[in-house]
Amino acid sequence: MQREGSALHGFGVVTLKEIADHFSSILVVVLVVLVTATAIVVVSMGITPIKESTAEDPFLFLRLFTRSSPLPLVALLSFLVPLIAIGLGFDSVNGEHNRRTLSRILSQPIYRDALLFGKFAGGLFTLTVTLIVLWLLVIGLGLLGLGVPPNAEEMARALVLLVVTIAYAGFWFALALLFSIVFRSAATAALVSLGIWLFVTILWPLFSPVLANAVTSAGDILGVLDTQQAFARLSPAVLFNEVVAVVLDPSVRSTQQSLLAGMGLALIERGAIPGAPISLLQSVLIVWPQIVGLVAGSILLFVIGYIVFQRQAVRA
Amino acid sequence: MSDNVIEVENLTKRYDGTAVVNGISFSVARGEIFGLLGPNGAGKTTTILMLLGLSDISEGRARVLGRDPAREPLQVKRRVGYLPDQVGFYDNLTAAENLRYTARLMGVERGEREEKIRAALGHVGLTDVTDKRVAIFSRGMRQRLGLAEILMKEAEIAILDEPTSGLDPQATVELLNIIRELKHQGVTVLLSSHLLERVQSVCDRVALFNQGNIALIGTVPELGRQVLGGGFRVEVEAEGQGLAERLAAVPGVQQVEPMGQGRWRLSSDHDVRPEAAAAVVGAAGRLLRLSVEEPSLEAIYTSYFKTHEGERHAA
Numbered sequence: 026m027q028r029e030g031s032a033l034h035g036f037g038v039v040t041l042k043e044i045a046d047h048f049s050s051i052l053v054v055v056l057v058v059l060v061t062a063t064a065i066v067v068v069s070m071g072i073t074p075i076k077e078s079t080a081e082d083p084f085l086f087l088r089l090f091t092r093s094s095p096l097p098l099v100a101l102l103s104f105l106v107p108l109i110a111i112g113l114g115f116d117s118v119n120g121e122h123n124r125r126t127l128s129r130i131l132s133q134p135i136y137r138d139a140l141l142f143g144k145f146a147g148g149l150f151t152l153t154v155t156l157i158v159l160w161l162l163v164i165g166l167g168l169l170g171l172g173v174p175p176n177a178e179e180m181a182r183a184l185v186l187l188v189v190t191i192a193y194a195g196f197w198f199a200l201a202l203l204f205s206i207v208f209r210s211a212a213t214a215a216l217v218s219l220g221i222w223l224f225v226t227i228l229w230p231l232f233s234p235v236l237a238n239a240v241t242s243a244g245d246i247l248g249v250l251d252t253q254q255a256f257a258r259l260s261p262a263v264l265f266n267e268v269v270a271v272v273l274d275p276s277v278r279s280t281q282q283s284l285l286a287g288m289g290l291a292l293i294e295r296g297a298i299p300g301a302p303i304s305l306l307q308s309v310l311i312v313w314p315q316i317v318g319l320v321a322g323s324i325l326l327f328v329i330g331y332i333v334f335q336r337q338a339v340r341a
Numbered sequence: 342m343s344d345n346v347i348e349v350e351n352l353t354k355r356y357d358g359t360a361v362v363n364g365i366s367f368s369v370a371r372g373e374i375f376g377l378l379g380p381n382g383a384g385k386t387t388t389i390l391m392l393l394g395l396s397d398i399s400e401g402r403a404r405v406l407g408r409d410p411a412r413e414p415l416q417v418k419r420r421v422g423y424l425p426d427q428v429g430f431y432d433n434l435t436a437a438e439n440l441r442y443t444a445r446l447m448g449v450e451r452g453e454r455e456e457k458i459r460a461a462l463g464h465v466g467l468t469d470v471t472d473k474r475v476a477i478f479s480r481g482m483r484q485r486l487g488l489a490e491i492l493m494k495e496a497e498i499a500i501l502d503e504p505t506s507g508l509d510p511q512a513t514v515e516l517l518n519i520i521r522e523l524k525h526q527g528v529t530v531l532l533s534s535h536l537l538e539r540v541q542s543v544c545d546r547v548a549l550f551n552q553g554n555i556a557l558i559g560t561v562p563e564l565g566r567q568v569l570g571g572g573f574r575v576e577v578e579a580e581g582q583g584l585a586e587r588l589a590a591v592p593g594v595q596q597v598e599p600m601g602q603g604r605w606r607l608s609s610d611h612d613v614r615p616e617a618a619a620a621v622v623g624a625a626g627r628l629l630r631l632s633v634e635e636p637s638l639e640a641i642y643t644s645y646f647k648t649h650e651g652e653r654h655a656a
Contacts, residue, residue, distance in 0.1 A: 034415065125425065132421075
């Protein structure tokens, strides 16, 4: 059955409304301020130790992201960005139900598609703006603190980080949006989202090696490592961390490098000089599957949400 | 084609095999106020959602302004205004901001937007609170804001779901007046309600819903005749000889019930006041009082479902 008219009629209007709502929402403002403040503190505290190695490090600027203290900025991001995304999305659709605005809005000449697409776009835009601001703040702090301008390669890598972080945030926003469609109560949606967030960012990295060891039959270390990684990668936080580790450190040639190093082993590639930097393109190629995985995960979650929303009864 | 703006034939909605709306048919003519009446859960809201294309149609056919709401929902929704049951607005926005958002969704031209919002709010008496947040609005004000939205849309059909439920009498009267005004502007109104007497005063025709079926359909007096037999009750108070027999002989009177000394109640199929007066005067009696009690929807409803409840239990 062919529908008449564009499914996206009204999309822009909904998007703008969502963005306005997000930026005037106290919850979102508090979350953004909290995360930004934490990031600034972490980076400022990390600047002094980085300064001491100014002379020998060609990628000094990237250390801002990976060597801040007491924990690396990227680790902080992988943990806290989902929190903002969940804060933006958990009451997106069920909020309209509970305020009884949904049927009124859908009785306007728009399709449901426009409403859902608009909500997703509005949330993603808000996250993007927030992350760009955060990113610029870190770069600015770096310029002031280190007194060395970043080179083109560093800027390019930092930009890739920004894009990947946005994709990562998009995944969590899509998850929260899905639960806001599935659960009629905003509290349930929030708690389920937060539960999954805690599970995949903290518990899964701890449990997955045990599970992997239980099922693997490979004899050699690399085989076991592969299985462990395959299990761990079910968590988007693990994917994000793998991408970040490779993109922000040109000397990393494999996502297994740090795991092997932890066991006192080194990855020796034929003809390669250990520790020599590789090009950005090579780095991105190594983690391309992870990046695609994050984007695909977001799309999958959104599509499930879309289908559920289309079939859902409008009446409260 | 006749001038019916809504035509429904054999409309059916099933949820998991159970029919919530079971093969109903009715039509609404342009400019009339049509009431869908019945208890909660009788299928009124489901019917409305199908007419708006917000719910799939399991079986049957619906035409709104000559269009199929399932296939051309945007065409339908562009010309039909909807006030949902317990309408909600964004509490953090003002009345004008709420309307501005829907005006954009409707595609109202930027230049006309503010003027239309102002006019619509003025029409429903919300000018004073134009820039107040909806959070402070009472139930009645929210309903009126919902009607303002329909006015702003310049809808040809206004579909109102339980517009008066939960309102105090004063707010109800105001709301019903706005609904009457809509009719004067040529808007067709389809409204649903479980509050019969309130709605009786505004509806041209009604359909009584019961468990997904339309039990009765027609004007209130018609239904009165159909269900109560004699829809009219005329009370006569008079002094004179042999009046009871005289009154019983009046054409149209089905029953004469003595109510006490010199008082009778006549059941009839139409208003027999002139004939009754003539009968009393013709018998040289003194007519003291003559009053008519129109058939109430409440009475029709209760009487109808009482008999049908009985049938169901018997079966």
